Amino acid sequence: MTDVARTAVVTGASGFVATELVSQLLHKGYTVRATVRSVKNAEKTAHLQALGQVFSGKLDLYEADLLKEGSFDDVVKGAYYVFHTASPFQIGVEDPENDLVKPAKEGTLNVLKSVAKSKDTIKRVVLTSSFAAMVKMEKGPADGKLYRDTDWNDESKADKEGGYLYSKTVAEKLAWEFCKEHGIDLVTINPTAVFGPVISQRGDATSVKQIKGIIEHTASYVSPWVCDLEDVGRAHVLAAEVPKAHGRYLVTWPKLMNGKEVIGVLAKRFPQYKFPEDVPESESKEYADVSKLEKELGMTITPWQTSFIDMATSLIAHGVAKPVQA
Numbered sequence: 101m102t103d104v105a106r107t108a109v110v111t112g113a114s115g116f117v118a119t120e121l122v123s124q125l126l127h128k129g130y131t132v133r134a135t136v137r138s139v140k141n142a143e144k145t146a147h148l149q150a151l152g153q154v155f156s157g158k159l160d161l162y163e164a165d166l167l168k169e170g171s172f173d174d175v176v177k178g179a180y181y182v183f184h185t186a187s188p189f190q191i192g193v194e195d196p197e198n199d200l201v202k203p204a205k206e207g208t209l210n211v212l213k214s215v216a217k218s219k220d221t222i223k224r225v226v227l228t229s230s231f232a233a234m235v236k237m238e239k240g241p242a243d244g245k246l247y248r249d250t251d252w253n254d255e256s257k258a259d260k261e262g263g264y265l266y267s268k269t270v271a272e273k274l275a276w277e278f279c280k281e282h283g284i285d286l287v288t289i290n291p292t293a294v295f296g297p298v299i300s301q302r303g304d305a306t307s308v309k310q311i312k313g314i315i316e317h318t319a320s321y322v323s324p325w326v327c328d329l330e331d332v333g334r335a336h337v338l339a340a341e342v343p344k345a346h347g348r349y350l351v352t353w354p355k356l357m358n359g360k361e362v363i364g365v366l367a368k369r370f371p372q373y374k375f376p377e378d379v380p381e382s383e384s385k386e387y388a389d390v391s392k393l394e395k396e397l398g399m400t401i402t403p404w405q406t407s408f409i410d411m412a413t414s415l416i417a418h419g420v421a422k423p424v425q426a
Contacts, residue, residue, distance in 0.1 A: 106157075108340070109133045109179045111164065111172070111211055112186025114144040116305035117228060117294055120333040121183060122148060126157035128337070133175050135164040135186070147300035166207030172214035178221050181340040184211045185228040187271065196263025204271040212275060216282045224285040226339045227275050231292040231325055231352065232256075232268040246389040249290070249348040287339040289332065292352040292388075295407040296329025297414040308420070311411050314363065315421040320376040322359040325387070327352045328402035329411075338397040349393045353404040358384040365405050366412055373423040 108125050112118050113134030125132050132152075136145055139161045152159030162175045166186055176182055187204050208227070215222055234251040241247045253269045256262035272288055279286040295307045303312055307326075313319025332351050339345045360381040367375045393399050415421035 107131045107133065107179045108181040108183060109135070109172075109176050110183045110185060111135045111166075112184075113148055113161075114300075115185055116298075116308070117291070117329065117332055118183075118185040119147060119151075119299050120296070120329050121185065121336050122159070123151050123155070123299060124330075124333045124337055126151055126155035126159060129156045131158040131160065133160050133162055133179060135162045135172070135175055137163065137165070139163050144302070147302075151299070166203060166210060169210050169213060172211050173217060176211075176214045176222065177218045179218070180221060180223050182211070182215055182222055182225045183228070183336055183340070184208065184225060184275075185336075186211075187228070187268070196267070197258045200263045200267040201258050201270060204267040205274055208271045208275050209278065212278045212282075212284065215284060216278075219282070219284065222284075224287060224340050224345075225275075225279065226336050227272065227286060227288045228336070229272040229275075229288040229290045229348070230265075230268040231290050231350065232265040233272045234290055234348075234350065235265065235325075241387075246354075247350060247387060248389045249350050249392050287345050288348045289335050289339060290348055290350050291332045291335075292325035292327045293323035294329050294332055295326050295404075295411045296331075297410040298418060298420065299414075301418045301420055303415075303420045307411070308415065311408065312415055312421040314366070314376060315373070315412060315415065315423050317374070317376055317424055320359065320363070320379045322357050322362050322379075324356045324382065325352055326357050326404055326407065328404075328407040331399065331402050335393065335397060335399060338399065342397055345396060347392075349397065350388060350390060351393060351401075352388050352390060353401060353407075354388045354390055355384050355386050355404075356382065357404065358382050362404075362408055365408060369409050370412065370416075370423065372426055374426050375424075 108130045164171045256265035335351050359379040
């Protein structure tokens with residue numbers, strides 16, 4: 101690859117998924133232009149700086165504002181790949197239109213407008229969408245059996261309950277429309293709830309809160325749809341590098357999670373700790389088809405047990421979660 105082809109932009113780089121993506125790109129020798137809200141916020145950038153010092157790639161931090169048009173012009177100019185991961189993720193907000201929908205749409209549009217100005221070098225845009233843009237809580241999958249890349253969420257609204265799901269759906273649709281109109285090669289990655297080893301000591305990711313809650317006995321909920329953090333990062337990189345990659349890629353463990361089974365796996369791995377016992381049991385049936393991901397990107401989905409054990413291990417090791425002794 102040329103020097104330009106080794107340059108990748110990652111927006112919202114301090115986020116949970118974005119940090120893993122930055123790590124994998126640096127490990128492969130890319131020059132990563134990572135955007136954050138403030139380069140002076142050490143709490144959100146120290147772990148990125150540390151990654152830049154241990155891998156063969158080169159890390160450059162940029163400040164950019166999702167809601168400011170033109171804010172990404174300089175960072176994407178001369179880049180080869182653009183990974184747009186930045187988007188608000190909050191459940192149950194009081195004003196979903198302004199807190200979720202507006203920043204998701206405007207942020208996506210502002211990044212893509214900057215990309216359109218630098219189409220001469222940018223080979224492909226990879227957008228971090230979500231299973232939220234596919235899932236239909238009432239109707240279920242289109243074929244009545246399994247969710248696939250062709251499923252679209254046509255149920256959620258910009259209300260308190262479905263605001264996040266709606267924001268991811270409209271932002272992804274906007275991206276497809278804009279990229280088609282401007283001749284931009286777009287691929288989207290649609291992960292479910294993401295679990296895996298944490299790199300920083302931040303504990304604000306939703307999945308981190310779930311496992312932290314289980315370890316500390318403050319909660320016992322486990323998302324029914326889960327995927328592995330390293331798989332999500334790998335899917336982004338392959339979606340950029342594999343020439344035939346196209347469309348949307350659902351990244352998930354193909355079976356529904358059984359919370360009681362998750363607790364059992366953690367309890368067996370950490371016999372020195374206590375885990376909640378009041379965890380509801382549910383049916384672990386197949387709900388998703390990930391064959392497109394496997395065939396076109398050559399990926400193998402990581403077993404869910406690995407994701408949960410890796411996350412719990414890293415949270416305890418980093419001191420983010422305080423286990424209860426047996």
